[in-house]
Amino acid sequence: RERKDRLVESLLGRASPVEAKYLVKIMIGEMRTGFQEGLMELAVSRAFSTPLELVQKASMLTGDIGEVAYLLKEHGEAALSKLGLRLMRPLKPMLAQMAESPREAIEEHGGETAFEYKLDGARIQIHKVGEKVKVFSRRLTDVTDSLPEIVQAVREGVKAHEAVLEGEVIAVGRDGHPLPFQHLMRRFRRVYEIEKMLREIPVKLYLFDLLYVDGESLIDEPYLERRNRLSRVVEGIPLTEQLVTGNPAEAERFFRKALEEGHEGLMAKRLDSPYKPGVRGKHWLKIKEPLEPLDLVITAAEYGYGRRHGWLSDYYLAARDEETGEFLVVGKTFKGLTDQEIIEMTERLKRLAIMEEGNRVVVKPEIVVEVAYNEIQKSPKYKCGMALRFARITRIRDDKSPEEVDTIQKVRKIYEKQFEKKARL
DNA sequence: CCTGATGCGTC
């Protein structure tokens, strides 16, 4: 510790003020310069006089802009052009945009599309060469060791010598129903006691894409072709439930069925779309449905950072306990308000301030907001034992008084209702 | 050796 202190001290001592500022920013990992991978790709493209598209493509394929720059410097443009999908080296996953409804997805995709169940788990990319299997997470970290049963399933169920596959891993209960997402997290990046947890929380793989098989890259093949090849290459590993349709009513029924079975919603995939690594576009759409909105009261707020400096932009949301009359926090959010609304909210909250400690201002419970969210999780952090997942403000309810906000008892009822569709540990 | 805080990844 002392050695570290001294090293940092001497480094900063030798730096100019501006250098010191950025050294500290690097050390604490808060750059906030607006400079991220997008601009870096542009910079690399200019530095080596290489077309931007080529740099972007290579960046997506390797998932590593540093490596792209290195390749360009050492081997030139030719090395990038012949860069393809490489076994045991993960590529960035293709991402989806939001859509409101199955109908909207059908229209966006030109009259017909492929719907798949969207499972509430973790995305994985699997590389197989013979008996050797590697499993990568969404951000391309190697999670092979945490998921031995997935490795085993792939060895047994993928009937190809070489393959790159994508799927979702979820935690499942004894009845086969999905467990809430938080249980999966107990398995996902675990290094210790893997064997013990393996029995406690079983995980299950559902495959949905095939990017490479026995020497052949499929990423430029259309979705339907990849999906067909996938179904022919696996045995005994389930694929995500799928329905190809142009009928909005049929699609809507499929959506309801997915939700009824405890899943998150649907994906809609354009039938002729190639696999575009790292791209969040309209080829893939995700459709979810929030739970019934809650009216909650703001009991405290925190000052924001960066562009939100000086504004109370992060709000504690509370429900009323009808037994004690107390307001109990069920989550925090900074999402949903526009800059203008945050400024106005800051003024109102300052007038209601009761106590200020550090970055946090405790306020008189008075301002009521409507809040959307996707799940109620069991919480080790909040007193009431529950927390909203992905909470965001959808409306300021100036027509409601704090006495009229929803109760903890109602929140608990919604929490319990989730287990009609999901498994319990 | 144990515990609470922090870091980092999943969503």
Added chain:
DNA sequence: GTCGGAC
């Protein structure tokens, strides 16, 4: 992961 804002 969601959302609003900048370009």
Added chain:
DNA sequence: GTCCGACGACGCATCAGG
């Protein structure tokens, strides 16, 4: 349309400090 930063919930690993 795309990128970016503003930060939410968990849970495990790791670290600092008693």
